[in-house]
Amino acid sequence: MPARSRIQWAFATLSLTAVVGLALTAWAEEEDFPSLVKRLQTEKPKFAARQQALLAERYDLADRPSKETVMSRGKPVQEGVRVKLPAGMTWEKLAGMTPEEIKDKSVWPAGFLPLPHPHHEAGGMIFPKFLIEETKKQTDRDLTRFDLDFDLPDHFLPEFPAAIYLTTRPDLGDVSKGKLVTLTNFNEMFKDILNPKQLEGLRLLVTPFPQQQFNATEDRRSLKAHQGAACFDCHANGHTNASTHTVGDIRPNEHRHRIDTPTLRGVNVQRLFGSQRALKTVEDFTEFEQRAAYFDGIPADAARKGTNVLERGSQVHFMAEFQALLDFPPAPKLNVFGKLNPAKATENELRGQEIFFGKGQCATCHTPPYYTDNLMHNLKVERFFKEITVNGRKASADGPIKTFPLRGIKDSPPYLHDDRLMTLDDTVEFFNLVLELKLSAQEKKDLVAFLRAL
Template sequence: MNHPFCIPRFVPACAAALLAGSLLAAAEEDFDSLVKRLQQEKASFAERQQKLLNERYDLADRPAKEVTMARGKPVQAGVRVKLPEGTTWDKLAAMSPEIIQSKNLWPEGFYPLPHPHHEAGGMVFPKPLIEETQKQTARDLSRFDLDYDLPQHLLPEFPAPIYLTTRPDLGDVSQGKLVTQTNFYGLFKDILNPKQLEGLRLLVTPFPQQQFNSTEDRRSLHPSLGVACFDCHANGHTNAATHTVGDIRPNEHRHRIDTPSLRGLNIQRLFGSQRALKTVEDFTEFEQRAAYFDGIPADAARKGVNVLERGSQVHFMAEFQALLDFPPAPKLDVFGKLHPARASEAELRGQALFFGKAQCAVCHPAPYYTDNSMHNLQVERFFKEKMINGRKASADGPIKTFPLRSIKDSPPYLHDDRLLTLADTVEFFNLVLESHLNEEEKKDLVAFLLTL
């Protein structure tokens, strides 16, 4: 929701008056009436989002053969984005961006993906995280006004394994459990030093947030302790929980956020998909002071902002996060490239494409497959602006280059979840980078990405 002080700048006067009236009505609405009204609206917005997903994607559960994530969840195979009628991927790749735009042939699944209810925004969690958190801690992370939208088979495995840079000999130190306030000490007391253990404690501690707090302006049925860092970044990875960015206005331009993995944070030098914060400590402070409350300081003060102390809290949290490692990649050598004796011919061909014709390595160099920079893909050159379920499809601007190590464990892809599989991702970049890969080359490139 936009801050009321921003209304005159961003919307026409008539719309501003209507919005101001709705805000005033909301302020006067008691909590029981709010719950009743939003629950009545819930089904229509869920139906709208499901209709969009079905129009864009093949959502079937179709796993790849003999390829799994680190703990065994199948990786989904194949291109899921649906093509405009009468065209093919080869035909599209042969067209210039100007022709694709003029003929309105940009695939619907390549447009920005809206939040499950974009006008409402806010944190939304997948069902397995909600259920396990409630089981362990009695905290309820469900919302009375909306539910998560993407099917579970298209999401990362849950709970994800945890690997530590300091103890690679231990393998998965989570022991197959979701790490929460109830079990973190028992799992890590003999592995971490006291400072790191305190950092982990803070990462699993819930703090008030815009939708989850103790005021009547919340989206949980009962007063809530709030949200923990590891509610989205479950086990230091991701569960694909989503949100809308707090630092873009007006609301229609705000991005749906894909929760990135925290694995390999020690090798990263930029934080936030677009904010380009220079340290993870900066990011932690930003989240607590602003992003948790939609960038509205008045809401933060009223709902219970938790201002963390840099030296004794933020730094401890960052120290633990810097220990989170990527899963083992047995086919890679010490330089982060395929060892010829361990890789298939298709994987080796894919690697050659990655570092050559496909141009992937320009932004994603080995060994960690990130350049720690930001790039503007200028995707808007392929389509005309339009509204999609409350989200205006327009220019995204520069986006951080995220590491591709263990990328098969982190679906869906791109900064807003619009790409469901690695095959979708290859088709997207084949068009955006104008690489002109043929069908076999695209398959080989996917085979290589699955080894990282």
Template sequence: MRLSQSPRRRPWILLAAGALGACGVAIAADPPTSYMPVVIKETFAAIKARMERDKPAVERRQRSLLEQRYDLSDQPVRGLRMSGGKPVQGGVRVRLPAGASWEQLAAMTPEQIRERDLFPAGFLPLPHPNHAEGGMVFPKFHIEALKRAEQRDLTRFDLDFDLPDHFLPDFPAPIYLTTRPDLGDVSKGQLVTINNYYELFNGVLNPKQLEGLRLLVTPFAQQQFNQTEDRRSALPSRGVACLDCHSNGHTVAATHLVGDIRPQPFRHRIDTPTLRGVNVQRLFGSQRALKTVEDFTEFEQRAAYFDGDPVIATKKGINILDRGHQVHAMGEFQAILDFPPAPKLDLFGKLKPSASDAQKRGQELFFGKAQCSACHAPPYYTDNSMHNLQVERFFKPQTINGRFAAMDGPIKTFPLRGIKDSPPYLHDGRLLTLEDTVEFFNVVLQTRLEPQEKDDLVAFLRAL
């Protein structure tokens, strides 16, 4: 059950007493359940009115958290743009604890940082814009573009996306194909939708790939966007398409909560990853470790769209895809989405002689002192594995806007090719810039990089 789906506004699952009692987390009196309610006790009009009334307070709380954690100002890097032309944000945006410096933190042990409560708040897990409610949330610019293109509205009446637009990826993002690198951006600067996919790709894709793309831009019922009384759209909704989150086969940084964790406070926020380069990947999902892109595609439709609850999916309109034809076609299109061009890299994924001195120094650090290559091996800068960073060494368990921050668990090694196109970073988007990311790993891996070394490492990452 969601907080919003019962007139008593009770949490939809009991927090485990043994895990949370010592941390000061309130424990509900209801028995635990893995399921959401099928029978809703309020009318849609009552739900909508209540959640609209609560929305300003929910958003103020999340905005306050972000402002406490980060410098949210618009500070693009001079002369640096994503492959589609959007300026890249620069600088360390995570705020330091009072009286601490990055150099001091890097020199301390995890135990010292934990006991003195010096782990920067921006390094802690990032909660969903309304963690107790959860669900898919899309940036405003994407919502408006879809309304113009399809007259389909992904606005939620209960909350809006939280991160400022300037920290998000290109929109609409370029599309590069492994099968036709000669074409460059095959999107021609357009957002690919059900209305223009055929015009753009007929004659470029084979019939199976074209059918896969059609399905990827077809909206299907989803937990928040459907035709039932417990939806979160003002009008009954046709639903959400795969390429709503993975816009143009890339990402708009839309957020959600993982469907495979209970109870609700333990569920992790998801920063939608790019689909570029899935042909070289062998694990799918930031923490699920699904083994093929077909598994991932089928899982999304059967479970992730409905918060991992197939019971509620039956009510809201689950779309069961045929594995041998439809799922395979969708996977085949995803598998030809390529990384953006990287003119400074050679055939082995290393820098060409034309790279700058700073980039070359950064490359040396990447494969040496910074230890990045232990997980991110060239040419695509992934090891197709999962690693547990054990970030919980640095902080005490705590509840942050409804998110119980304790352990992240294993996280997939995402490819770093084209990484400047894919902010924000880490699986939940808690790191807004590459500078933030370097500072995070410098503390977590205890590599003790000097300030100039950090700048050089960032310069190398931007060349990938």
């Protein structure tokens, strides 16, 4: 074939490929909503089974509640280390190895790897069933996704509805009275204890706004056109219900973290917001969470799906003012400096406090009285494992993560920034390895006892 003919043939082939590609893209974009629902519902059992198999491989998910320690409204915390070890390994043997040896022998516990989203490739907001049911009961707004369900068992999640404590009215104790605060009851519950500006801030926090998966477009994951999601759908009662998502500020998708919804209790003493974004004020977080995280950081989607740009000087300010009223739960064993009162603490709690401020090095980052230094730290956990992709999530370097406060920590399972640790016992084992502390079995038990007293 002459050179000119070969060039013409090549261009014709490229043109045909481009046309076919455009046609396929157009066909994919034109998938109607009933077809989308049918396709994703058909795929749903496969991905649910994949995630449950992963959880069963990584964790002991049995319901073993503590007989001694409960959350603020009485739900027992879960006992014991739930991360499973590789065959033939013990925690003592693992702690005796160097990070290089653990990585070389591939014995880093799988439960200490990043935890994927229930369907990591799809991502998006997903809520526990108890939140969905109560929200629908009160507001007739259905937060069910037709393509996937929440993955963790209820007994590993925070109590629901959570207690609410106010910095302005500590004399009232838990002002929730066992109710979930929604748009239907917020005024009745708070009109006599908030000023009008704070009450308006709360109204906005329980008001749904369009979100990537919950909106009125046909590119949504609710069966019916939807009003959207509210801040307090995830931060129920200003706390957390373990609803999850994937962060909007990391690409490509396999590097995006599953989000642990943090409690909003104690926002008034914090100086960094967002696990890695290091936003400097709660007003920044409130505004940019709604503009960006609600739509996976995709401005075009936000515009198309109906983003609601909040006015900084009034709406954002009012929302932030209410959030700053949310207090930590009472800790009757702590003095005004955030340390244990020896007359009220048990022996193992006091030993745990000594470890926390000594051998455990916990206070290097978690300084009293609120047990945060308001800084970011890089644990460099990637020292212990080889990069691997599991259920769409690539386990690699996480980078710096902010120091979350530990006050009231027993109320906020699961733990770490991506929910990978089911219990405080798991958390102590994790940091014993990551910080190379070589704590004894008794020291670890004492440290857990101290954390539960915070």
